[in-house]
Amino acid sequence: MQLGIRQRLIFLLQSSRPLLWPAVLLPFLGGNVLSARSADLTFWLVICFLLWPFNFVLYAVNDYFDTATDAINPRKHMAGMFAGLRPGQLLTLIVPSVTGAVLCISLPILYVGLGRLSFALLVLWVFVGIAYSAPPFRFKERPPLDSLVNGLLYFGLPFLLGWSLSGSLGGLPWVKFWSLVVAVSGFHVLAGVLDYTADARVGVRTIVIVLGIRPALLCAAGLITCGFFAAVGYTEMQIFLSLTLTCVVYVLFYPSEAVAKKLGYYCVYPGFIAATIVSLLQVLGKF
Numbered sequence: 174m175q176l177g178i179r180q181r182l183i184f185l186l187q188s189s190r191p192l193l194w195p196a197v198l199l200p201f202l203g204g205n206v207l208s209a210r211s212a213d214l215t216f217w218l219v220i221c222f223l224l225w226p227f228n229f230v231l232y233a234v235n236d237y238f239d240t241a242t243d244a245i246n247p248r249k250h251m252a253g254m255f256a257g258l259r260p261g262q263l264l265t266l267i268v269p270s271v272t273g274a275v276l277c278i279s280l281p282i283l284y285v286g287l288g289r290l291s292f293a294l295l296v297l298w299v300f301v302g303i304a305y306s307a308p309p310f311r312f313k314e315r316p317p318l319d320s321l322v323n324g325l326l327y328f329g330l331p332f333l334l335g336w337s338l339s340g341s342l343g344g345l346p347w348v349k350f351w352s353l354v355v356a357v358s359g360f361h362v363l364a365g366v367l368d369y370t371a372d373a374r375v376g377v378r379t380i381v382i383v384l385g386i387r388p389a390l391l392c393a394a395g396l397i398t399c400g401f402f403a404a405v406g407y408t409e410m411q412i413f414l415s416l417t418l419t420c421v422v423y424v425l426f427y428p429s430e431a432v433a434k435k436l437g438y439y440c441v442y443p444g445f446i447a448a449t450i451v452s453l454l455q456v457l458g459k460f
Contacts, residue, residue: 188236189228192442195449197223197231200328202452203407204335208344212456215286216338219295222279223331230275230299231326235306235313275299291337298330316380317358320365324358349403353410356400359393360417360441366390366424366433386428394421409448416444 201223205216280299284292304310305322312322329350336345365372365381366389372382381389397418404410420436 185229185233186225188233189225190232191228193232194224194228195445196327197228197331199409199413199445199449199452201331201335202449202456203409204332205338206335206452206455207407208336208339210336210339216456218283218286219334219338222283222295226275226279227299227302231302234303238306238308238311288337288340290341291334294330294334294337298326298334301326301330314378316378316383320358320361320380321355323361324354324356327361328357329354349405349407352403353400353407356397356403356414359396359400359421360414362389362393363417363421363424363433363437363441366428367430367437369430387425390421390425390428394418394425397421409452412448413441413445416441 198220201219205212210216280292280296283295287295301322305312305326313319332350332353333342333345336342362380365379366386368379369381369386371377372379380392383389384392397414401411401414401418404414420433420440423436424433
C-alpha cells in the first residue's frame with residue numbers, strides 16, 4: 174500500500190485525535206487561570222504545541238504499539254483505515270514526524286520563550302506521554318501505574334505547566350493538586366471499561382482487567398468523589414468530575430461497554446468541552 178501526500182496528512186491529523194484535544198487543554202488552562210497569569214505570546218505558543226504536535230506524539234506512538242488490540246477493537250477506527258500498512262511503513266510515518274516536529278522545531282522554539290521550569294515540565298510531559306505507551310516502560314500495562322500515570326498525563330503535568338508560566342510553582346495547593354491527579358486516574362478506569370473485551374482477548378493488563386469491571390469502578394468512584402471535594406474553587410474541574418462520577422455509578426449498576434461508551438460520548442465529553450471553553454474564556458478575560 175503506497176501512501177500519497179494526502180494520506181500522510183490525513184494520518185498526521187487523525188492520529189492526533191482532534192476530538193480529544195480538549196483533554197490536554199482543560200488542565201493547562203486551569204493551571205494558568207488559578208495562577209493568575211495573563212495570556213501572552215508564550216501562552217499561545219504552548220497552546221499551538223499542545224494541539225499539534227503534542228497530541229500526535231501522544232496518540233500516534235500509542236497507536237503504533239497498540240496495533241494488536243486496535244485490530245480487533247471496533248472503537249479504534251484508525252486500525253481499519255491503515256490496516257494495509259506494514260509496521261515498517263507506520264514507523265517511517267511516525268519517527269520522522271515526531272523527530273522533526275518535536276525535537277527539531279517545536280521544543281527549540283519553546284525553549285526560547287519558556288522559563289527553565291516550564292520547559293523542564295514540558296519535556297517531562299512529552300517523555301511521560303511516550304513512556305506510557307512505548308517499551309520498556311509502557312505504563313499502560315502496569316496496573317495500577319496505568320491509571321496513576323494517566324492522572325499525571327492528563328491532569329498533573331499540564332496543570333503544573335499552566336501554573337508554571339507565572340514563573341514558579343509557589344502558592345500551588347499541593348494537597349488539592351494530588352487529590353485531583355488521583356481523581357483523574359479514576360476517570361481512566363471508566364475509559365478502560367470501553368476496551369475491556371479487546372484488552373482481555375489479547376492479554377493486555379489494565380487495572381480493569383486485573384480487578385474486574387465492578388471492583389475497578391468502585392475504586393474509581395471513591396477517587397473521583399475525593400477529587401470533587403478537593404476541587405473547591407476550581408468549578409470547571411468539578412463539572413467534569415461530577416459528570417464522570419454520575420457515569421461511573423451508572424455503569425456500576427449496568428456494567429456494559431456499550432453503556433460506558435454512550436455515557437462517555439453524550440455526558441462526559443460535552444461537559445469536558447463546556448469546561449474547556451469556560452476556562453479559555455477566563456484566560457481571555459485576563460488580557
